[in-house]
Amino acid sequence: xxxxxxxxxxxxxxxxxxxxxxxxxxxxxxxxxxxxxxxxxxxxxxxxxxxxxxxxxxxxxxxxxxxxxxxxxxxxxxxxxxxxxxxxxxxxxxxxxxxxxxxxxxxxxxxxxxxxxxxxxxxxxxxxxxxxxxxxxxxxxxxxxxxxxxxxxxxxxxxxxxxxxxxxxxxxxxxxxxxxxxxxxxxxxxxxxxxxxxxxxxxxxxxxxxxxxxxxxxxxxxxxxxxxxxxxxxxxxxxxxxxxxxxxxxxxxxxxxxxxxxxxxxxxxxxxxxxxxxx
Amino acid sequence: xxxxxxxxxxxxxxxxxxxxxxxxxxxxxxxxxxxxxxxxxxxxxxxxxxxxxxxxxxxxxxxxxxxxxxxxxxxxxxxxxxxxxxxxxxxxxxxxxxxxxxxxxxxxxxxxxxxxxxxxxxxxxxxxxxxxxxxxxxxxxxxxxxxxxxxxxxxxxxxxxxxxxxxxxxxxxxxxxxxxxxxxxxxxxxxxxxxxxxxxxxxxxxxxxxxxxxxxxxxxxxxxxxxxxxxxxxxxxxxxxxxxxxxxxxxxxxxxxxxxxxxxxxxxxxxxxx
Amino acid sequence: xxxxxxxxxxxxxxxxxxxxxxxxxxxxxxxxxxxxxxxxxxxxxxxxxxxxxxxxxxxxxxxxxxxxxxxxxxxxxxxxxxxxxxxxxxxxxxxxxxxxxxxxxxxxxxxxxxxxxxxxxxxxxxxxxxxxxxxxxxxxxxxxxxxxxxxxxxxxxxxxxxxxxxxxxxxxxxxxxxxxxxxxxxxxxxxxxxxxxxxxxxxxxxxxxxxxxxxxxxxxxxxxxxxxxxxxxxxxxxxxxxxxxxxxx
Numbered sequence: 001x002x003x004x005x006x007x008x009x010x011x012x013x014x015x016x017x018x019x020x021x022x023x024x025x026x027x028x029x030x031x032x033x034x035x036x037x038x039x040x041x042x043x044x045x046x047x048x049x050x051x052x053x054x055x056x057x058x059x060x061x062x063x064x065x066x067x068x069x070x071x072x073x074x075x076x077x078x079x080x081x082x083x084x085x086x087x088x089x090x091x092x093x094x095x096x097x098x099x100x101x102x103x104x105x106x107x108x109x110x111x112x113x114x115x116x117x118x119x120x121x122x123x124x125x126x127x128x129x130x131x132x133x134x135x136x137x138x139x140x141x142x143x144x145x146x147x148x149x150x151x152x153x154x155x156x157x158x159x160x161x162x163x164x165x166x167x168x169x170x171x172x173x174x175x176x177x178x179x180x181x182x183x184x185x186x187x188x189x190x191x192x193x194x195x196x197x198x199x200x201x202x203x204x205x206x207x208x209x210x211x212x213x214x215x216x217x218x219x220x221x222x223x224x225x226x227x228x229x230x231x232x233x234x235x236x237x238x239x240x241x242x243x244x245x246x247x248x249x250x251x252x253x254x255x256x257x258x259x260x261x262x263x264x265x266x267x268x269x270x271x272x273x274x275x276x277x278x279x
Numbered sequence: 280x281x282x283x284x285x286x287x288x289x290x291x292x293x294x295x296x297x298x299x300x301x302x303x304x305x306x307x308x309x310x311x312x313x314x315x316x317x318x319x320x321x322x323x324x325x326x327x328x329x330x331x332x333x334x335x336x337x338x339x340x341x342x343x344x345x346x347x348x349x350x351x352x353x354x355x356x357x358x359x360x361x362x363x364x365x366x367x368x369x370x371x372x373x374x375x376x377x378x379x380x381x382x383x384x385x386x387x388x389x390x391x392x393x394x395x396x397x398x399x400x401x402x403x404x405x406x407x408x409x410x411x412x413x414x415x416x417x418x419x420x421x422x423x424x425x426x427x428x429x430x431x432x433x434x435x436x437x438x439x440x441x442x443x444x445x446x447x448x449x450x451x452x453x454x455x456x457x458x459x460x461x462x463x464x465x466x467x468x469x470x471x472x473x474x475x476x477x478x479x480x481x482x483x484x485x486x487x488x489x490x491x492x493x494x495x496x497x498x499x500x501x502x503x504x505x506x507x508x509x510x511x512x513x514x515x516x517x518x519x520x521x522x523x524x525x526x527x528x529x530x531x532x533x534x535x536x537x538x539x540x541x542x543x544x545x546x547x548x549x550x551x552x553x
Numbered sequence: 554x555x556x557x558x559x560x561x562x563x564x565x566x567x568x569x570x571x572x573x574x575x576x577x578x579x580x581x582x583x584x585x586x587x588x589x590x591x592x593x594x595x596x597x598x599x600x601x602x603x604x605x606x607x608x609x610x611x612x613x614x615x616x617x618x619x620x621x622x623x624x625x626x627x628x629x630x631x632x633x634x635x636x637x638x639x640x641x642x643x644x645x646x647x648x649x650x651x652x653x654x655x656x657x658x659x660x661x662x663x664x665x666x667x668x669x670x671x672x673x674x675x676x677x678x679x680x681x682x683x684x685x686x687x688x689x690x691x692x693x694x695x696x697x698x699x700x701x702x703x704x705x706x707x708x709x710x711x712x713x714x715x716x717x718x719x720x721x722x723x724x725x726x727x728x729x730x731x732x733x734x735x736x737x738x739x740x741x742x743x744x745x746x747x748x749x750x751x752x753x754x755x756x757x758x759x760x761x762x763x764x765x766x767x768x769x770x771x772x773x774x775x776x777x778x779x780x781x782x783x784x785x786x787x788x789x790x791x792x793x794x795x796x797x798x799x800x801x802x
């Protein structure tokens with residue numbers, strides 16, 4: 001469980017707070033999407049959960065972040081990373097090894113996982129992420145989507161309860177983006193891993209996440225289930241967050257007909273809602 | 280005008296080859312190139328810009344064969360906005376950055392003309408000119424890159440995934456600039472874009488690629504409505520097109536949420552009346 | 554160019570050799586090249602380099618390194634011939650000793666560069682680091698710095714060619730043949746390249762830390778780097794190379 005209490009953070013040398021009085025609880029097993037315009041504090045929030053802030057980044061830190069009960073400011077980053085795995089925005093710089101297998105071994109070896117358990121964890125992570133055939137490939141021969149999966153697998157091998165990802169599909173095409181998110185859903189549903197994903201592509205979040213947190217100027221502007229957050233399209237637009245056209249359609253349909261139209265998060269729901277209105 | 284005649288290109292090492300591309304993009308068009316990763320989209324736009332020379336066939340832009348045109352001459356005709364603005368930006372202030380490309384193309388002697396043009400662009404993009412590009416946000420850096428690309432008033436503007444990494448507002452701002460340019464100045468725009476909603480909103484023509492070949496070429500709406508084609512190219516049409524298509528009949532002709540909602544509301548009204 | 558330092562999987566004797574042995578072999582070849590002034594010995598070392606390349610199944614790469622160094626070699630050769638003033642004048646200001654010294658310098662350059670790139674072709678960078686830590690007990694942070702630096706080379710080159718492409722697109726004439734002009738154009742690009750590299754190394758360090766960088770000791774690696782008959786053979790070759798370089802006048 002992640003508990004964030006009145007968290008305020010200002011980067012060293014910055015003239016305004018990156019996060020202002022953020023309070024948020026993420027229960028175990030949740031799949032939370034974080035969205036918001038550029039500069040709203042999404043990356044800062046993701047890094048605060050993983051302990052990168054305050055451990056590896058300098059600045060003024062007020063409030064508290066607790067992961068499974070441990071205060072992140074008082075726990076060593078190395079110990080925190082046994083509970084939270086962070087996938088950085090720039091995957092390129094996150095991958096340390098030149099061969100896929102080594103990348104997974106790295107963390108396993110460092111954390112002193114017993115030798116007889118390593119092979120099992122390695123194959124498990126590779127299979128879960130769906131990259132078993134890539135085991136002996138060099139990282140430089142992989143596509144962007146495959147590299148993203150290697151980064152995720154290297155953390156999955158360590159079996160953290162929480163996985164935090166900062167724009168995991170930033171440089172990917174729609175097909176690979178969906179693949180990455182359906183992988184996250186599998187990890188979430190089948191292994192109960194808590195997922196926190198910062199993402200610009202709202203349609204992906206609507207399809208795969210359970211909950212959404214909308215950040216605006218360092219504050220949490222909206223938080224709730226995907227449907228709850230999408231209810232107020234106007235407010236989202238004002239913050240600078242796009243919403244799926246299906247949701248826009250359903251809200252316009254409700255406006256024009258005066259009928260009860262539920263918020264639609266995808267095309268299928270919208271088709272159904274329209275058919276119901278048509279009778 | 281861009282004219283590709285049986286253009287093929289193959290890389291020695293990595294990169295997707297393209298084969299036998301033939302198309303003609305007229306002045307003032309707004310075309311999008313669609314396809315999954317590895318379909319050859321970026322190779323195609325680099326061929327238009329002359330960054331790559333065809334191994335077979337001929338590519339001409341405004342009557343000039345790209346294989347025989349000098350870099351500076353081509354840069355006057357074609358502007359290229361890359362996905363990553365940081366590869367383009369190399370100066371310490373926004374003003375200097377915009378002037379840099381102008382100097383390369385117009386020559387250093389044209390100082391007054393360059394200063395005037397830089398001033399125009401700073402106003403247009405509401406920059407003071409003294410900002411340091413590397414302290415700006417990604418979206419603002421993309422605007423700096425766009426400003427310096429537009430500085431030389433290219434007749435053709437190429438965009439390679441211009442909205443990657445931008446938020447909704449930044450994306451809209453960049454795309455609105457480009458739309459105005461296309462409508463007011465008649466700049467030909469060729470865009471590679473993964474966001475189908477952006478393509479639907481801004482482009483008028485779509486070229487669909489798969490495996491290095493041109494699969495289809497036509498008006499954006501018709502292309503998106505061709506489900507078999509979309510499937511073949513591994514593309515997912517925009518939500519409204521999918522909703523309208525599923526509802527069928529006149530609904531399939533709507534391409535924005537407003538129109539579709541009105542159509543459904545009117546039809547519901549009519550049915551209730553009957 | 555970008556694949557110059559790239560590991561190529563394989564199962565040749567060189568692939569199976571202990572990484573430490575490979576480093577020793579490389580160092581021995583380099584040492585031998587600097588210990589001798591005998592052109593025939595240098596020539597032999599060059600042939601030896603190519604034999605290693607062929608054994609490693611990387612003959613083509615060896616030739617491409619050779620080709621890549623050709624221009625520099627010609628330049629060096631001319632420079633050396635013009636600067637060495639001793640010996641008998643053959644023609645113009647060129648002396649016999651000048652020619653010989655120049656040939657030795659160029660041969661030495663080639664002899665030294667080849668094994669350095671070949672090592673990276675037949676050894677994973679992580680194995681080099683692993684063996685250094687495990688066998689030689691090099692502190693892990695040093696080994697990490699080494700591996701990271703090597704891993705960044707292809708990325709750096711990719712970034713550089715991306716930047717050059719972007720600049721070409723806006724009219725900077727990189728295709729100029731004048732090397733001084735080209736250098737003048739490249740310099741302003743170093744700033745963005747440096748900024749992105751520094752940003753990257755910072756991220757890499759954090760990424761390593763969250764995966765237990767500070768917990769790693771010489772015992773952590775689960776691959777064992779033992780020595781076998783290939784290593785013994787290599788050690789004998791090393792000794793022979795150095796002895797030859799010293800003893801043959």
